[in-house]
Amino acid sequence: MSKRTHDQVEEMEAGPSTVTSTSTSSLTPATNGSNDVNIGLLQLPQKRFYRQRAHANVFVDHELDYPKSPSEMDWSYHYPKYFTHPDQTEPSSIQNEKKVEWADVGCGFGGLLMALAPMFPDTLMLGMEIRMSVTKYVTDRIAATRQYQSMLPSNSTERENGEYQNVSVIRANAMKHIGNFFEKGQLSKIFFLFxxxxxxxxxxxxxxITPGLLAEYAYVLKPGGILYTVTDVKDLHEWMALHLNNHPLFIPIPNEELTGDAILEAARTSTEEGKKVERNKGDKWVACFRRAENPED
Structure with a gap:
């Protein structure tokens, strides 16, 4: 079997609320001490059931689905609280007014998304991940967490602001298609973590991070928006900082301005890679840049 054919067999479609019988987040019967069976309870996924190679070739055609333009993207599947499904005849007055504002490019297992979601419940956040099984893991994690939150009593201390309705993930190659999902200046924050x-x-x-791709990121990031980079590889940190410093639309943010930034702290510590670096007592390098104002025509 060829490598490409093997990859296609290995992969399967995933979505924000998709569950399958082969994962631990599948629809499984649960009992409450009696003979009654409750169907439809989701379990939090376990990473060992979502095995995937560490990296994906971004130049290979992964047969991804993406809209021709941002206006054609149906977000109701990802954020049903905020967007009307195409089949819904009477949309709510609060729906379809919001837009995704934060993007975690290469979100991995979704640690940053899950950390920031309750901190900023009114901000829509999207993880973009090219690996099939990893995307499926985050998809199932969000679905199970949303369901768990919805079942808690209103006075429960475990209830989180927003109940994770503001966060989702999509399988995408941001290097090729970020402009297909976001309009010009739509994002206020974009993350590149480890x-x-x-x-x-x-x-x-x-x-x-390359000179050509920075033009794409500058296009979707609004003036004043922030681009975050965190890595445990010094050479990569220097590479990213060099290209960002050389780009006219990105302005470095002094470290003293970042002191106490809860968002940056989550970016440094909440991802799987970030936690691994901490366990190994490794170093982390951070560089953040503010999107400059557009030059006058």
Whole structure:
């Protein structure tokens, strides 16, 4: 079997509320001490059932689904509280007025999304992840967490603001298609956390920060918006900082301005990679940049 054919067989479609019988987040019967069976309870997924290679070739055609333009994107599947489903004839007055504002590019297992969601319940956040099984894990994690939150008593101390209705994930190649999902200046924050370092010189063209790609990120990031980078690889940190410093639309944010920033702290510590670096007592390098105002025509 060829590598490409093997990849296609290995992959399966996933969505924000999809569950399958092969994962621990599938619809499973649960008992309450009697013979009665409650169907439809979701379990939090376990990573060992979502095995995937550490990295994906971003230049390979992964047969991804993406809209032709941001206006054609149906967000109701991802944020049903905020967007009307196409089949809904009487939309709520509060729906369809919001837009995704924060994007976590290469979100991994969703640690940042789950940390920030209750902190900013009125902000729509989207994780973009190219790996199939990892996307499926985050999808099932969000679905199970939403259901658990909805079942808690109103006075429960475990209830979180927003009940994670403001967070979702999509399988996408941001290097190719970020402009298909977001309009010009739509995002106020974009995160690049512990990206693939691509150590070999011939692989560096696949790094998530390159001069050509920065133009794409500047397009979807509004003036005043912030681009966050965090890595445990010093060479990659210097590479990203160099290209961002050289770009006219990105202004470095002094470290003293970032002191006490809860969002940056979550970016440093809440991801799986960030936690792994801490366990190994490794170093982390941070560089944040503010989107400059558009030059006058």
């Amino acid at each position: 990206p693939d370092p691509h150590f070999k010189n011939r692989k560096q063209k696949a790094r998530i």
